[in-house]
Amino acid sequence: MDNSERLQEPARRDFVKKAGSIVIGGLAGAIPTGAALTVFLDPLQRKGQRSELVHVASLDSLPSDGTPRQFSVVADRTDAWNKSPRVPIGAVYLRKTETNQVIALNVVCPHAGCFVEFNSSRKVFSCPCHNSRFSLDGAIADRKSPSPRALDALEVEIRNQSEIWVKFQNFIAGHAEKIPVS
Amino acid sequence: MKALLDWLDQRTGYRRIVRYSLYENIPGGARWRYVWGSTLVFTLTIQFVTGLFLWMAYSPSSQTAWESVYFIQYEMTGGWLLRGIHHFTASVMNVLLVLHLMQVVIDGAYRAPREFNFWFGIGLLLLVLALSLTGYLLPWDQKGYWATKVATNIAAIVPIVGPAIQKLIIGGSDYGHHTLTRFFALHAGVLPATVIVLLVWHIFLFRRHGITAKDPKRKPDEYFWPDQVLKDAVACLAVMATILFLVLRPWLFNTGEDLGAELAAPADPSETYSAARPEWYFLFLFEFLKFFPGGYEVWGAVVIPGMIMSVILLMPIIGRWHLGHVFNMGLSISLLVGVALLTYLAMTQDERDPAYQSAVQEAKRNAARVRELAQAPTGIPPTGAVSLLRDDPKTQGPRLFAKHCATCHRYDGHDGTGNKLKEEQSASDLKGFADRDWLTGLMDPARIASLHYYGGTKFKDGRMVRYVSRDVVKFFAEDKEKLRKVILALSAEADLKSQQATDERHAAAINEGRKLIASEEMRCTECHRFHDQGEDPTGPELTEYGSRDWLIEFISDPGHERFYGKRNDRMPAFGKDRLESHAIGLLADWIRGDWFETPGSEAAVRSANLRGLIPKPETRNPKSETNSNASNK
Numbered sequence: 001m002d003n004s005e006r007l008q009e010p011a012r013r014d015f016v017k018k019a020g021s022i023v024i025g026g027l028a029g030a031i032p033t034g035a036a037l038t039v040f041l042d043p044l045q046r047k048g049q050r051s052e053l054v055h056v057a058s059l060d061s062l063p064s065d066g067t068p069r070q071f072s073v074v075a076d077r078t079d080a081w082n083k084s085p086r087v088p089i090g091a092v093y094l095r096k097t098e099t100n101q102v103i104a105l106n107v108v109c110p111h112a113g114c115f116v117e118f119n120s121s122r123k124v125f126s127c128p129c130h131n132s133r134f135s136l137d138g139a140i141a142d143r144k145s146p147s148p149r150a151l152d153a154l155e156v157e158i159r160n161q162s163e164i165w166v167k168f169q170n171f172i173a174g175h176a177e178k179i180p181v182s
Numbered sequence: 183m184k185a186l187l188d189w190l191d192q193r194t195g196y197r198r199i200v201r202y203s204l205y206e207n208i209p210g211g212a213r214w215r216y217v218w219g220s221t222l223v224f225t226l227t228i229q230f231v232t233g234l235f236l237w238m239a240y241s242p243s244s245q246t247a248w249e250s251v252y253f254i255q256y257e258m259t260g261g262w263l264l265r266g267i268h269h270f271t272a273s274v275m276n277v278l279l280v281l282h283l284m285q286v287v288i289d290g291a292y293r294a295p296r297e298f299n300f301w302f303g304i305g306l307l308l309l310v311l312a313l314s315l316t317g318y319l320l321p322w323d324q325k326g327y328w329a330t331k332v333a334t335n336i337a338a339i340v341p342i343v344g345p346a347i348q349k350l351i352i353g354g355s356d357y358g359h360h361t362l363t364r365f366f367a368l369h370a371g372v373l374p375a376t377v378i379v380l381l382v383w384h385i386f387l388f389r390r391h392g393i394t395a396k397d398p399k400r401k402p403d404e405y406f407w408p409d410q411v412l413k414d415a416v417a418c419l420a421v422m423a424t425i426l427f428l429v430l431r432p433w434l435f436n437t438g439e440d441l442g443a444e445l446a447a448p449a450d451p452s453e454t455y456s457a458a459r460p461e462w463y464f465l466f467l468f469e470f471l472k473f474f475p476g477g478y479e480v481w482g483a484v485v486i487p488g489m490i491m492s493v494i495l496l497m498p499i500i501g502r503w504h505l506g507h508v509f510n511m512g513l514s515i516s517l518l519v520g521v522a523l524l525t526y527l528a529m530t531q532d533e534r535d536p537a538y539q540s541a542v543q544e545a546k547r548n549a550a551r552v553r554e555l556a557q558a559p560t561g562i563p564p565t566g567a568v569s570l571l572r573d574d575p576k577t578q579g580p581r582l583f584a585k586h587c588a589t590c591h592r593y594d595g596h597d598g599t600g601n602k603l604k605e606e607q608s609a610s611d612l613k614g615f616a617d618r619d620w621l622t623g624l625m626d627p628a629r630i631a632s633l634h635y636y637g638g639t640k641f642k643d644g645r646m647v648r649y650v651s652r653d654v655v656k657f658f659a660e661d662k663e664k665l666r667k668v669i670l671a672l673s674a675e676a677d678l679k680s681q682q683a684t685d686e687r688h689a690a691a692i693n694e695g696r697k698l699i700a701s702e703e704m705r706c707t708e709c710h711r712f713h714d715q716g717e718d719p720t721g722p723e724l725t726e727y728g729s730r731d732w733l734i735e736f737i738s739d740p741g742h743e744r745f746y747g748k749r750n751d752r753m754p755a756f757g758k759d760r761l762e763s764h765a766i767g768l769l770a771d772w773i774r775g776d777w778f779e780t781p782g783s784e785a786a787v788r789s790a791n792l793r794g795l796i797p798k799p800e801t802r803n804p805k806s807e808t809n810s811n812a813s814n815k
Contacts, residue, residue: 017408025415028422032228032267036235038260045259081246081253083561 048182049078049089051169053155057094059162062102066136068095068118068125070107073168092154092166093118093125095136104154104166105138111147113173125151148176204407206389210399212409217417218282219388224418225275226381228425229313232268233370240320242366243359245566247322248448252556252567255445266429266442272314274425276463279307280518287497287514290507291394297498299387302380304495309377311463316369318461322362324545327449328458331357332468336483357451447548448568456541459532466524469531490517551577558778573764579772582765586756587612590638593773608638609753615773616676616728618684621669627655640751645709646721653705664698668706671695676728679776699724711744722746733770734763 057071072088091107093116105125109116114129124141125134133142138151155167170181191197208216239258241250254261283303286292292300319330338348353360404410432439447453460468467487474482493500493513500506532538548571555570556562563569571577583591583598590609596602611634614620623629630650636642657665674685674692685692699706700715707716712724722745726732735742738757741750756766771777779785 014408017412021408021411021415024419025411028224028415028419029227031422031426032232032264032271035260035264035267036231039254039258039264040235040238042258042260078561081249081257081556081562081567082564084564 053165056166062096068093106152206406209395211401211404220414242362251321262442269443270428292498302384316365322449323446324455325446328455329460339480447552457545465528466521469524469528575771576777578768618673627651667695
């Protein structure tokens with residue numbers, strides 16, 4: 001039926017009805033929407049895994065000339081509902097320094113999170129994504145480096161004279177400061 | 183502001199759309215009887231919103247579906263509410279659909295020119311039923327798994343093409359990953375998209391033909407906005423309140439059930455599930471099938487429902503004649519009564535069926551147990567939660583015992599699962615085997631020859647019974663004290679979880695007891711081997727007596743020289759092709775009371791109290807309390 005001549009807004013006499021409709025309808029709709037948003041926001045209140053010292057490698061496995069070697073970090077992992085005992089959760093570069101100490105660097109580029117590669121001929125770490133370059137000790141090796149900070153050094157502990165334990169941690173990319181991912 | 187809106191309107195024409203949707207003329211004014219269509223749009227919107235957000239946490243594969251739903255239900259904040267709303271809205275929607283349809287039929291709203299709208303409506307009804315059916319499987323729990331199997335097997339009944347159709351629906355010859363991916367694609371993609379198309383067309387046609395006004399018109403005409411919208415909003419809020427009530431019912435009435443939708447144990451094709459039933463709105467079909475003997479199911483599942491559906495689709499044509507309309511109303515009402523009757527029949531039959539009721543109870547127990555195991559520190563393994571119950575001594579032990587052991591043995595007087603048996607036991611009662619109470623009873627002259635211990639076996643007249651009833655009976659206080667230590671020491675060999683704390687506390691007495699067992703004085707090693715003592719044993723070895731390994735090897739082969747040798751009385755060697763080693767391990771763990779309990783849970787506290795793990799109030803001192811707490815973990 002055509003009632004276009006009647007399609008004009010009536011006066012405000014219906015204010016109470018209109019307000020009532022909006023409030024009541026809004027309330028009915030708010031309940032499922034609220035439940036949906038609560039679940040959607042659930043990750044915000046979830047904490048990441050606590051970082052603990054992990055046995056990564058033995059001292060003998062590091063070349064004495066100071067060349068870094070890449071190792072996977074194996075630890076228990078909780079992924080939503082799954083608990084997986086002893087699975088790789090990341091990787092580190094380990095290197096023996098001139099003073100016979102061990103440094104550990106997270107392989108993740110602090111710029112945008114790509115996996116940094118070690119270029120053995122040029123003796124630098126280079127990021128395959130945006131060409132950030134880092135020296136052997138992890139410092140930024142290039143003035144034009146897109147990375148805001150050096151590679152993330154991790155806490156190292158030598159146990160029983162031969163075991164290298166690393167406190168494995170990820171840090172938020174893109175910041176000049178090291179902020180642990182929580 | 184006005185200029186901005188004018189600018190917007192010139193480019194989008196939004197005012198016209200708003201006016202068209204809000205200022206629909208309602209002949210005779212807004213009425214409560216016109217709210218049903220809006221409540222259906224509302225419930226559908228709830229399903230779209232809640233479904234979309236459930237989707238963000240759901241993972242369709244046979245190793246992750248149950249697990250992700252478990253995570254939504256029990257771990258994510260508000261997950262139970264979201265899932266509960268989605269679940270119960272489906273039920274409410276089916277009720278509203280039937281109300282809507284009945285109103286259309288009774289008012290004759292299907293008549294020309296509204297035939298197509300009627301058919302679209304029926305299409306929507308079928309789509310919503312299909313959504314309910316596909317959604318029921320997605321949690322991949324026992325309930326959905328077995329109920330949906332029935333539905334997909336019915337598809338295979340269809341002559342000639344049935345098996346192919348079934349294969350296409352379930353994505354292979356058996357249920358698995360692809361059953362879930364397909365059901366999920368149907369449930370969250372194909373079906374909702376079709377619903378949207380049909381619904382938009384349905385509403386468009388409704389606006390084109392106008393509302394079927396109910397005469398007599400009691401008031402002047404009104405607009406949809408705000409007169410009818412207010413009534414619709416109130417109805418929607420009432421619907422929402424009903425849904426919320428259903429979600430919160432366990433809390434409101436304190437029924438002890440979980441809030442929101444039920445989640446049964448993970449689907450397990452090797453595990454019976456006699457509590458399998460479709461959702462209540464499909465129960466009438468389930469019941470209807472019972473009337474068709476083997477070979478005729480196709481009539482009950484396909485032919486008759488198909489014929490009824492055809493007649494329903496023809497209603498607009500039949501309704502052209504006055505008598506036809508009467509026929510339509512009669513048919514709808516009798517169908518409704520029939521469906522109600524069948525549903526009632528199905529429900530009362532189940533209510534009066536003790537087998538079904540106990541299956542429901544077991545399903546609830548398993549659901550609660552698997553939840554407890556999923557929340558244990560070991561959690562859900564990457565291969566999925568189905569192994570949690572399969573590897574749980576508390577779940578499997580009683581069943582294995584009832585099946586394999588209870589023909590001779592008893593557990594606390596029953597068959598392990600709680601059933602009393604008519605036959606008299608012919609072997610010992612294994613509740614608390616090797617713990618201090620059990621051994622004290624064994625060494626009690628008044629009890630050793632009772633049915634609880636050796637009474638049913640040939641050992642009733644054996645050397646152990648003779649020793650206890652002739653020698654032990656004459657023990658003086660000093661000997662009795664020695665015997666007590668022997669019992670403590672022997673029981674400590676079992677290394678029982680329930681006695682960890684007490685064994686630690688009594689380490690000194692246990693040490694003395696060990697020496698006593700090995701000594702000639704107590705005469706144990708005359709017949710038993712104990713570590714390096716006992717030259718020519720005729721009775722079972724006492725080294726690590728009752729430990730997990732000892733018990734597994736005993737159950738595997740009681741006639742082994744370590745145990746009864748040739749004197750073994752009737753007990754079969756279960757390790758020889760009777761039970762898998764995994765099952766024997768579960769039995770041993772269960773008999774030894776070794777399974778996971780949530781620390782601090784009611785069950786953990788109860789078993790600790792029973793076994794004296796927690797010191798009694800009068801002997802309580804701070805030190806032993808911290809000890810027992812520590813070992814409790």
